[in-house]
Amino acid sequence: ESAAYLVDMETIEPIDRTDLPKYEPDLVISLGGDGTLLSAARAFAQTNTPIVGVNLGSLGFLTEVPVNELYETIEAWMQGSAVLDERSLMCAELVRDGRHFRTWDALNDVVIAKGAIARMGEFTIKLDGQLVAGFRADGVIVSTPTGSTAYTLGAGGPILMPQLDAMVLTAICPHLLTIRPIVVPGDAEICVAVDVVPHETYLTVDGQEAVELLLGDAIYCRRSKHSVKLLRLRPNGLFNVLRSKLSWGSR
Amino acid sequence: ESAAYLVDMETIEPIDRTDLPKYEPDLVISLGGDGTLLSAARAFAQTNTPIVGVNLGSLGFLTEVPVNELYETIEAWMQGSAVLDERSLMCAELVRDGRHFRTWDALNDVVIAKGAIARMGEFTIKLDGQLVAGFRADGVIVSTPTGSTAYTLGAGGPILMPQLDAMVLTAICPHLLTIRPIVVPGDAEICVAVDVVPHETYLTVDGQEAVELLLGDAIYCRRSKHSVKLLRLRPNGLFNVLRSKLSWGSR
Amino acid sequence: ESAAYLVDMETIEPIDRTDLPKYEPDLVISLGGDGTLLSAARAFAQTNTPIVGVNLGSLGFLTEVPVNELYETIEAWMQGSAVLDERSLMCAELVRDGRHFRTWDALNDVVIAKGAIARMGEFTIKLDGQLVAGFRADGVIVSTPTGSTAYTLGAGGPILMPQLDAMVLTAICPHLLTIRPIVVPGDAEICVAVDVVPHETYLTVDGQEAVELLLGDAIYCRRSKHSVKLLRLRPNGLFNVLRSKLSWGSR
Amino acid sequence: ESAAYLVDMETIEPIDRTDLPKYEPDLVISLGGDGTLLSAARAFAQTNTPIVGVNLGSLGFLTEVPVNELYETIEAWMQGSAVLDERSLMCAELVRDGRHFRTWDALNDVVIAKGAIARMGEFTIKLDGQLVAGFRADGVIVSTPTGSTAYTLGAGGPILMPQLDAMVLTAICPHLLTIRPIVVPGDAEICVAVDVVPHETYLTVDGQEAVELLLGDAIYCRRSKHSVKLLRLRPNGLFNVLRSKLSWGSR
Known part of the structure; x- marks a missing residue:
């Protein structure tokens, strides 16, 4: 349901998730929430393809990139200055x-x-x-x-x-x-x-x-x-996400 | 499934649980585990009938009467010396x-x-x-x-x-x-x-x-x-049951 | 240290906390935090004197009356419309x-x-x-x-x-x-x-x-x-205080 | 207080704990409980000397060797068949x-x-x-x-x-x-x-x-x-110790 799917640019057909890795993308962009990214992560688990987890709604534990930082993140990746957060x-x-x-x-x-x-x-x-x-x-x-x-x-x-x-x-x-x-x-x-x-x-x-x-x-x-490579603009700060999502440390 | 059922002595047919209170017993004896007693308790909830919770296996939280104390408990009840543990x-x-x-x-x-x-x-x-x-x-x-x-x-x-x-x-x-x-x-x-x-x-x-x-x-x-009246030989000791069932307080 | 003390209006001397009840006040006003109120509560425990717990800083679990509601609370008390929250x-x-x-x-x-x-x-x-x-x-x-x-x-x-x-x-x-x-x-x-x-x-x-x-x-x-009678303008809402003091229920 | 001390065989004087490592023993035997072993462990932390944690009372988390297995453990160590459990x-x-x-x-x-x-x-x-x-x-x-x-x-x-x-x-x-x-x-x-x-x-x-x-x-x-090398006859089984000391997993 929370499918991360691509469109085949030649046939304009949506691609089944399990077929996604066959297209050997250089980068995967997951648009949605943590559920979408979990799905994408398992689909590309056996590849080395980095994934950008863009959150369309609120900040996620895995989807930390807000949509307005997407292009900046891709540029940073192209210039080799983005952060790869490898998760086992x-x-x-x-x-x-x-x-x-x-x-x-x-x-x-x-x-x-x-x-x-x-x-x-x-x-x-x-x-x-x-x-x-x-x-x-x-x-x-x-x-x-x-x-x-x-x-x-x-x-x-x-x-x-x-x-x-x-x-x-x-x-x-x-x-x-x-x-x-x-x-x-x-x-x-x-x-x-x-x-x-x-x-x-x-x-x-x-x-x-x-x-x-x-x-x-x-x-x-x-x-x-295998592992998942999450691409970000900046290093990850788990406690910042915890503070935002779970009121971590607040009184 | 864990039915507390009686047999109608005249027809020798098992009685449906919801019909049990109609027979207006003076005492209900639940033979089984806590599940059986829970079932009997709800069936007789709207009566004042006391229930003896006999455990056929190991001590239960609700079925504290071992089978070899059943007759002694009934005698105590007839003599008015048994303990009524009323549970809301x-x-x-x-x-x-x-x-x-x-x-x-x-x-x-x-x-x-x-x-x-x-x-x-x-x-x-x-x-x-x-x-x-x-x-x-x-x-x-x-x-x-x-x-x-x-x-x-x-x-x-x-x-x-x-x-x-x-x-x-x-x-x-x-x-x-x-x-x-x-x-x-x-x-x-x-x-x-x-x-x-x-x-x-x-x-x-x-x-x-x-x-x-x-x-x-x-x-x-x-x-x-309504409430449930559990009949026992002796006063209840919650922590004794907890020690027996959940290793309460043990190192 | 967190002394709730009064001044004797004739001698202009501070009064020792244990002597406070001898003055038989109609109302005790605790100015400070929960510590001050705890101290006042024990001092007046054996009386029926109501206590207004005014917080000088942030909302307390016991001191729910903000300083700007003090006079309104006293007026409500005089008119008999204040709420007495009795705590055992x-x-x-x-x-x-x-x-x-x-x-x-x-x-x-x-x-x-x-x-x-x-x-x-x-x-x-x-x-x-x-x-x-x-x-x-x-x-x-x-x-x-x-x-x-x-x-x-x-x-x-x-x-x-x-x-x-x-x-x-x-x-x-x-x-x-x-x-x-x-x-x-x-x-x-x-x-x-x-x-x-x-x-x-x-x-x-x-x-x-x-x-x-x-x-x-x-x-x-x-x-x-004995019990403590906390005087308030409005009925107490424990979960409102918990939300304010401990982020209760927040994500 | 829970001193692990040796006696200097020439002077027959007890040795201060901090001086123990200077004697460069091949093996340290801690006789007591976990407290004694903790003390010995810190004293020998900067050496590679293995420690046998013998419990004189009940099984400890760290002192798993019962006193009647002490000589067998030392023999196993001399023969190179004892187990070294290295703790960071x-x-x-x-x-x-x-x-x-x-x-x-x-x-x-x-x-x-x-x-x-x-x-x-x-x-x-x-x-x-x-x-x-x-x-x-x-x-x-x-x-x-x-x-x-x-x-x-x-x-x-x-x-x-x-x-x-x-x-x-x-x-x-x-x-x-x-x-x-x-x-x-x-x-x-x-x-x-x-x-x-x-x-x-x-x-x-x-x-x-x-x-x-x-x-x-x-x-x-x-x-x-540094690390501590605990010497044992057999490999360690944490859950066996937990079961024995804390009723781990028992009902």
């Missing part, structure tokens, strides 16, 4: 019946969560093969540093600076007192095994792509080989 | 198109929550007509003191002693920093208005009854006229 | 060597806390004689509903509406995962026993009066017989 | 009157906190020179991953895996809603400036060394050049 992606692999089922690259997060009227699920978390904990909860979020200001924040997670080489695991409404958000090194492997799967439990990638989970499914989260 | 119910009224749609009595909580793959909803909360806050979140929980050890706990809410005359409002994964659980007097009226309703947003009562919500719906939560 | 006080009794040592009335809270360079203390909490939990922590806060927006807030406590008849107990930096803020009925008795007392552990009342605690001391918190 | 240290520099005053290496954390009866302090936090936030609080903790299971945990911080190259900043009882724990890369520089210094505000290193702070002091926290 996380790779999530769904293993079903003991076999590889599918992988996704996520810029923000991978969420495993139950439906609105379902009972709680049961999850077992392992880190590099070692048991972290097993518990009942509405779900589990594995997030990149970039995603720590997104859904993870609502679930009580910490803020991770974007440059940190790490992932953070946060439970959603766990029915136990003895768990906390866990920050793990970027080269670790987090495994979330679905032990009890209520009606309508989904794996969601960046809040955009979803697949229904089955009993026995396991999701492995690791650092992706 | 909350009444939730759904107002649709500005008109009364339906009411429910809840022993634990009323949950307004989105589906697994939906975007966040937007809610406006009022207390006795005054604006509390408007925010985006996965949902909102309004809980009785009894329900403070149930779903509210996972959303970061405080523990309320069962005798407290109060309700507690807790947001589920709100995407803002500036909200906290709010404890209000029992005679207050909490209104949750659904401003933006994503796909598959539900109102759920005690985790058991559900109705899909529409844009513009408003849910009013007030103290119910 | 909490009575804290220090028991030392098994005997009554001293009592205080608190409008906000009673804090038991260690000094900056001390190790953690160990506390045992009882509610109406029943064990709540024993744990190591920097300290413990017992707060009135009025105090829930003060120190308790920083320790992660919930917001309690001022009219609620309740107290809330919150641990300060406890070194365990298995504790949560606990809201208890106003007629309950909370006992905090100091099991291990590090160097420089203090009992502090409303952040203003302090006494050093000794090993074996126990502090009993109960509803006070 | 944090370097805290106190700048007073704009000039270097003193530095410390910390294995767990650096805490800036006010005394028990003082008002809140005011702090400004910067990260690599950029403003994070300014706020009133009881204090601020800057912690290593190793220290995330110590004091930071009580202040609501996340768990950081020991191998993570990071620091975490957590406010102690901040009087605002708009702050969260922040995890920063190991090569970042956190600056905590003391804007308003109440009576008896202290900088404490690993809960053991303390210096009183003055108005205008600034504390810079960076990755230390």
